[in-house]
Amino acid sequence: MVDDETGVRAAGEATGKRGDDVIRLDGVTVKFDAVRALADVDLRVGEGEFVTVIGPSGCGKTTLLRTVGGLQEPTAGEVRVAGRPPDAAREAGEFGFVFQRHALLPWKSALDNVTFLRRMAGESADRDRARDLLETVGLSGFEDARPAELSGGMRQRVAIARALHLGASVLLMDEPFGELDELTREEMGVEVRRVWREERKTVLFVTHSVPEAVFLADRCVVMSDQPGEIAGVFDVELPRPRDESVYGTAAFQEQVARVRTALHEGYELR
Template sequence: MIDLENVTVTFDEFTAVADIDLRIDEGEFVTVVGPSGCGKTTLLRTIGGLQEPTAGRVRIDGRSPAAAQAAADLGFVFQRHTLLPWKTALENVTFLRKLADQPANEGDARALLRSMGLEGFEDARPAELSGGMRQRVAIARALHLGADVLLMDEPFGELDEITRDELGVEIRDLWRRERKTVVFVTHSVPEAVFLADRCLVMRDRPGRLEAAFEIDLPDPRDASVFGSRAFQEQVAQVRETLHESYEADARASDD
C-alpha cells in the first residue's frame, strides 16, 4: 500500500531524514515515535506529498502521493484541528468532500459524529467545543472524505492525558471498523504502543528508522489494556530502544 524506497529529505545543508526504506501494508495501523526533531513529521509529510523527497521515491498503492491526493485517497489529521471557525461541526465534516467536488453524505457525516460521541453537537461551532471535541470533528472529517490512507501528526498533542486515552480507544475502535491504513506520529510511547499493529522508532542526526516492534496486544483494546503486563513490557522495550539511541547520538556528538 505505502512504499518508501531510499527516501532522503534535505533542507539546505540539513538532512531531516535519510535512506528510509519502509513498506506499510493495506489496513495496517503504524505508529512512529522518536525524540523531538528526529524527522517524524517530515517523514509523514513526505508520505502525504506535502514535502518532496530530495532522493528516493514514495508510492501509495502504486501511485505518487500527488496522484493519491488528487483522488482524495489521503486524509490528514494534524495537531491543530484546522476546523473552519464559521462552520458547524457537521459542515466541517462534509467540507472536504465538497472541496474535492465529491458528493457529501450528510447522513454518513451525522453517523460519524455520533460514533465519535458528538451526537447533539452537530450544529455547534468550534469555539463552542472542547479541545477533545474539536479533534473528534477533525478525525470525522478525514474519515468522511473516504480516503484509504489516514496520516495523523500528533493529533492528541494538545490534550490532557485522560482525553488522550479516551480518544486512543475511540480511534482504535474506528480503525477496526473502517480498516483504513493509518500512519500516526506521536511523542508518547504508551500511545504509540496502544494504538499500533507496528511501532516504528526513529533516531536523529539524521532522522532514520532505528527499530520496528510488532505490537502483540488483544483486540478490541480498551482502557484495561493500559494496566496489563503485556502492555507495560512492550512500552518498556520501545522506551529502552529510544534511550539507547539517544545515548548513542549524545556520544557521537561529543566525539
Template sequence: MVGDETSAEEATRTDRATAIRLDGVTVNFEDVRALENVDLRVDDGEFVTVIGPSGCGKTTLLRTVGGLQDPTAGTVRVGRDSPDAARRDGEFGFVFQRHALLPWKSALANVVFLREMAGKSPDREAARDLLGTVGLAGFEESRPAELSGGMRQRVAIARALHLGASVLLMDEPFGELDELTREEMGVEVRRVWRDRNKTVLFVTHSVPEAVFLADRCVVMSDQPGEIAAVFDVELPRPRDESVYGTTAFQEQVARVRTALHEGYELR
C-alpha cells in the first residue's frame, strides 16, 4: 500500500506548478559572495531540504526566497509573483531556530498574533485546531516558559500555518532540540505538511534529518554557496521513525554525505 501511495505521489509531481524558482541567483555582501549562480525549482506541495557546510549561504538562500534579502543578480519568483509581493500577500510562513514567541502571551495568543499584526482577522477556533494538529491540545493557555523546546517549536509552526501561508520557509527550526525530540518533530512536520498541502523549503545541518524529511535534498558547496547536487529521496511515504533503521535510508544518507564532503572539497 505504501508503494502504491509513493508511485501515485511521484506520478503527480510532474504535473505540479512551480511554487519557487531561482534563476542565476547571486548574493553579495560587500566583499563576501554568499551565493553564486543558484538555479533551483521547488514544485507546489513539495518538501525540499537544503544542507551544506556552515557559512555556505543556506540562510541567505532562504531569506532571498522570502523577500528578506534582494539578490545581487538573477531572479526569484514565487508562483507568478516576486518574493516581496508574495510576502506582502502572506504567502510565506517563517519558522526559525529561535521560536521568537512572546513570553507574556499564551500559546493560543502567540498563534494568532502574526495575523493580527498583518491586519488580518484571527480565527481563534482555527488556531485552537492548529494547536491540536501539532499535538498541543490542552496547552492553549500555557505560556512559552511552561512549554518544552519541542512544544515551543510546535507553537511557532502553528503560528506560521495560521497566517494561511502556502509556503513554509524553515531555518534550522530543530537546531536547539535533542536528537530524539528532533526525530519526533520531523515526523510531526511531515504529517502537518502532508495534511495541510504546503510547500516547504527547510534548511538543516543534519544529514539524516535532511534525508528523512525531503522529497528532494539540495546539497550546497562551501562559500560562495552553489548547488553541488540534488537528490530525489526515494523512501516510503508516509514516514515514521522506523525509516531510520532501514538500509535504504542509510544508503541515501551516505550519498548525501559524500556529495556534501565533495562540495566542501571543491573550495
C-alpha cells in the first residue's frame, strides 16, 4: 500500500513492478556480535528493476548487498535470488559486483581488468566489447594504463566497465560513483541507466547521494540508522528514459525533497 501523501510504500509490500521478483529478502537480520547491521529486512526487487538504497553511514547498506550476493550469511531470515539461495546464484554467474573499494588487479592494464572476470568464468574475453565499455565510461585511450596510473575515479570507472562486461543479470553496486566528481557522476548515472535499459539488468545500487538515489531509481529504499531497517520505499515517477535534463525539473526536486525528509526524520512503518 502506498501512502498517497508521502508516496511511501510500506516496507514488505514493495513488490517489483517490472516482472517477477528476482531478489527476495524475508525477515533478514545480520548480527556482528553486539551490532545488528540489518534488522528484519523485507525487500523485493523485480526483474529488470533499478532499485537504489540510501541511508546513513554504518546503517548496513554494504551488509545488505553482501547478503544478497551470498558473501554474508544472514543470522536470521531468508534470501532468494531468482528462486535460489544466493550462493547458488553466485556460482551460476548471476551477479556483477561493483564494490565500495574497487578491486582491480594492479599488474593488469585497464582493458585486461575489464575482461578478467569473464575469462575467469571461462567465457571469451570479448575485447572489442571491453573497449566499447571503456569508451562508455569515458576511458578511451586508457586501455593499456595500469591502475596505479589512473585516478581513483578512473579506477572506479574501470570497475564499473568490468561489472557491465560480465553479462551477469543482477548488478550489485556499492557506491560505485563515490570517488567521481559531480559532473562525471551525473554522466555516469545516465550511462548506467542506458546500459541497464538496453541490457535488461536488475540493479541494486547503494549511494550516499540523494539526487543520485532519485535520478537512478525506479524505486528508492531509505534505510534508518543502525540497526539497519527499511524506513521507507519510494516509487520514483520520472520520465523514462532519463537524461541530465531531469535534474532541472520540479518533479525531480520534489522527489529529492521527499527522500531527504525520510532520511532525516525516518519513517516508522512497522
